[in-house]
Amino acid sequence: MKIIFSSIKNNSIFEEEFSHLSERNGTIEFKHMQGSGGIAVVYAPNGTGKTSIAKLLGMEVAEESNSFIAADENGNTITPETGAFHVIQDQLNRNVIHGKTTDYLIGAQIRREYELRDRINSLFQNACDNLVSKYKTEFKVSKVKDFLVVQMQSGQDTVHRMAFQYVRSVVNNKQRGKDIDRDEFLSFIRGDENRLSGSEMDNEKRSFVIADLSKPKVIEKILSLEPDEIITDENTVLIERHDDAIGILKKYHSLDSCVVCDNCSFDGDSLLETKEENRRYIYDSLDEKTKDILDNIIRDNSLISSDPFEIKEIVSAFIVDGDPTHLIALQLDLKTYVENIIDEMIDALFHCFDGTSFFNDFDEHAQLVETQPQLDSEELLFIESVINENIGKDITIIRDEDNDRNYKLKIGDKDLLGTDRKEMELSTGEQNFISLAFELLLARHSGKNYVVMDDPISSFDSVYKNKIAFCIIKFLENKKQIILTHNTDLIRLLDVQLNNCFNLYILNNVHDGTNGFIPVSEREKKLLINLHHLILLFQNKNNELIEAIRDRRQFLMAMIPFMRGYAHISLDPDDRFGQLSAIMHGYSTGSLDVIPIYNSLFGEVFEGTEIVNVADILDMDFNNLDILDKTLFPLLADTLEQTLVYYHLRMKVEKELVDIFNIQTDDMTMLNQIILHAFRCPNTDPNCERMREFRVFFTSRKTLLNEFNHFEGNMNIFQPAIDITKSALQKEIEAIERKLAEVRVFATT
Template sequence: MSNSVVFHKLKNQSIFRQEFMNMQDDNRIVFGKGRFTNLAVLYAPNGTGKTSMVNVLNEKNSNSDCSYEVKYRKITYTNENNTLFYVIQDHRNRNIIKVKESDYIIGDNIQREYMLKEEIDKSLDELVNNVIYKGLRDYGYSAKSNLQFEVFNNQKLADMCKILIPASRKNFSCKELMEFILLLEKLDVPEHEEEKLLYLKDNYTDKNSILYRLLQLEGKSIATDRRVIVIGRNNEAIHLVKRYFDSKVCVVCDNVDYHPEEIITKKSSENKEILDNMDSTSRDVLEKIIQVIDENKDPFKVKKILLMFLQEGDSGQLENLIDEVKQYVRTNEAIVQNYLHDIFEKHNLKNKIEDYNSLNKEPPQITEEDLLFVKEFVKNAIGREINLVRDNDNIRLTIDNRNLYNSNFDDLHLSTGEQNFISLTFEFLKARNRSEEIIVLDDPISSFDSIYKNKIAFSIIKFLQAKNVIVLTHNTDLIRLLEHQLNNSFTLYLLNNFDGARNGFVSVNNKEKEILLGIDKFLNLLRNRDEIVINNEKLFLISLIPFMRGYANLIGDNATYRHLSKVMHGYEYSRINITKIYNKLFCKNGEGNGRIEDMYYVSVKDILQLNINDNFIVDNTKYPLLNKTLYHSVCYLFLRLKVERCLTRQFKIRTKGRKLLLTNILNESLVDDKVFDEREKMIIRLAKAKLASKKTLLNEFNHFEGNLSIFQPAIDISDDILNNEILEINEILVSVQNLKTMVC
């Protein structure tokens, strides 16, 4: 099954039974194919580990005590790489909407605006941090102090290059860069020699650079001195002598009368005399430019041109040289500008920024249907309106001109129900934008009253379209509301986690889901015997006694209600024809294929003599949940009758003419303290406390007054827990019956 998730492991300390450590059966959750939402519902009674399962699926770290392993679309996911589940829980009394508006608002122009801004920011971040600086460095701009920036024609380009260099990036502004990108045009690059461009990159960076010093000569008065050529020759001679200093003869003329020290001293003195008589500018040109140039690596011929200028005073060639260097600075500037232009164009940034700016100028409006639903609901429910307000480049959600997110709901004067509804629906809006493919909801309506419950069910379907959704709940009301909205388009499972039970995610088939969620479907099943195989008719009829009484009360059949009450209290002794009652209630005019022919008469005494270990009442293959429900109903009725009969007899409670519930009987079980000694009083108090706490004895599980959910008891308690309660109740009754003061 392609649209399903298979669980192999589910662990939360020791909460889950052993079967969950290596799940083999009942481990697949298939998502129903709804018109809007792919939904699976896990019904999880209190105590089965619902919240623990949610906590496990929300785990995002390595944790040996809290872990899971699932397979989804052929990929295995664990809590260590939790990219599959997004969990919404703890929505009760949430008093603040966190994060930012873009997590919730994704409609129309606002969606486009947020998307563009996110794309722009992401591209700029990637380019600035990982791409642009490398290019600038390749073109010789590795520091903002690079002096070429001073002679750029485009000072905006120079300023932006400085900002984009890492050491200056603390002043980086996305907005400023976006404005720069809009102004950036591609330039024609003049013809040039690559060797000169490379030389420029290496020799025009700071104030000691050769080409920088060269350009500082522009417009300066420089004295000429023909003897400057002598300095050059002397330097060459000194270099040659030093190189062959140990030679016995001159390496140039083979003169044996050779004294290298004298030659070096003479040449150096001659150079000093010439330099001392030169003006400071000329001397700097000679010492700081000419003498440091390697003539083998001088593509601009700087050394040759400067020497000629100092000797002959011809400024024409010097001016041409300065102009040429400037032109190469412009060339490099154009290349850098085109480099940036091409990078930004490759990422379509100019068009995106133009689109973003256009949207940014428009006043924000709520136009998306889902957010409009929240807006209209809040307006209709509490007379207040949610709006969007632009604050510089940001969009804010407001209610009464106050920020809706990161604000305390108390400051917004919202009731608890309003707080929870707004908070939860905004969580749904956020969830649908998440990258995780499966949304997990933990009992989303448990903290809401009836006015909100149907809206929450609608919101789940409406907001989480195109998502796979797992809803965990112990509330059958939510399941019915989802059924009303989706019409049999979701799957239903029981989360079982009990000793001795069929543990895992037990699928509820469509037939049983229908009768679980619709009283009309259950009534139709009772009216049509062709749909169900009854293994034990008498037990079947007894199991339906509480339901039949509730139904008779609902349709106003008071006589039937009174008759059935005779077998629902342990202090009664009448015998009634339950076949006749069944046929009257469920077979029109007593006829139809649902009619039961054999007559069964029962009293409280008959019921208490039943073998309640017979748990195959109807076809367990086709209707396993219904069979379990009917068996539980028999057990609940049996236990209540047994407890009521024992207590009314043991404590001589007056029952004639009275309608006593078990609660009344428990309250009257200790009426005269003087009758019992202290030990017996303690036994009675303990017995009363234990009996009052048993699920099987609660009114909602036995009488169905105003609640015809026949399945609720069976899905709220496991067979194992039921058997334990039977044993415990029997032990309690034995302790009461053994009191010496009175005998049952």
């Protein structure tokens, strides 16, 4: 079982070789032990791009600068569009969503479900808010009882009746869409058969109808008219004439002559009184319905500024002559406009999610819920025994009553999801453990062939690491697993759980290097996993060590930190620990023949002498290191070279700081003590801020940490020595040298 990558592109993160990988450096073969799956571990020091690879393999659509091409053992092509990889992200990216009280989420896919749910809720609410605004500004509709909404309800077809439910909910200020069944709503607006074909309307007439119906005035009354129930009266025309005359007389009745005919015997007051009395007589003689039409339609002030339908003329003519032809045509025209405007309101529903990801999010969420794994008895046993045992709280799984396809996790009597962290009373390690445990269950039930894990135990407490290693092997036994890690603990723990259960690769991504997935030989894998195999090599069993050494002096110098730590945990009557310590401080002037020390620790391996003094380490030329045969032990060769660089940097910083600040080292054996002493200052010192900057820089350097250089409490020679790329280490060297130069200038000015 294997996968062969021919191309991996992620902007400029990967070297050029990754764009044209061959079978030699692009193959990852899975060690098949049990089940139908297999495991391949890819060791990737920090900075090589392991997280970038994990994210890339999780893509579902290739981009110009982000893509990969691979093939399985049967020659089937694998690309982002194939969707072959279930990716379990780095722990820090998986279980926390910052800024919310519901940030305790389990698993990338479960988190995705809740992210989608939140986004769907937000997009749906935004759509409802936008519809509210659109209906109010474009259609002057803001209440359920508005005429257009009521008319929509009276529609005879199914589309109008269904649309009415949604529009009513949107404009109802207590609901604003909250009571809409989203599945039914989406089914409605995605159904092409529900779309209405609107008719073209005159803009002036459309605007008039909308404005008039916003505060029912004329149109609603016209549509309610029954022509055969109205008693016509030709005298109604006299009402309008009298109104016109009365209007003129009220304005000019005080003139000496008529403003119209210049009659000098004009008595304006008397004439106005006569006209008003005549109008009252005519008006009182009219039928009540005619009066209503006259007052509320013909004489409505809104028709003075705009009357695109010629309502006043048509209705007036009907009352005078009784011919309903033009009135009926007017009613039909107005009704058509009302219906078309209602259709526009309904059409807005079909476009309420335009420019958003709502449909895709809704479909993805529905699919996630539909494929939610059903926990079998073995998994329940895992939940009940392993998690409950380690956390000391009962975790139970119950069905969510609101959605029987989802499950709800309870910790004690609290919901595990959506509960504030402070109420959980769980440590970060416990949170991480729960997160990854459920992520593994999801991966087990995933329909994808490959599971990719990015540093699955990097942020775990030690108590959980071994159990997670077991879970990886057991629960994913039928999956092809690519485990990306910079942590050699995981490599050893996997082997402890199931001996020789994986193939090991190193991810190389360095300029002018041999890049790609470089297989680690079984010989070096044993050295990495088991300390006793490493010690056997140092004891030169089968003459392997002597045959591999290229430069004996460099090898012995690189072994000094490890030998010091090894002596410290061994029977040490000759104080080899103290002798080695004497040449491990840059301010010292000691020297030592390291061959007797080496032979006393590992057996009679070397002959002769090899005197090493402090100056040798300080003056080491790192451009010409050639310690071991890299064809036999590439990983160990790189490890020893980097260990020697760490050793040199530590001593260089010690010497420089002791010399610059004239520090007495009698009671200072730790570099950290020297750094703190060199850059101590009272708060009143004007240079205190600069001193603090120097102190923070040197105390935060990974290459200067005591554990990384002295192997005190950690006999793993491979880590952290190779937990950094060569390019990153070179930058570290240059940064430290620049900072030391700054310190020298600072101290002398």
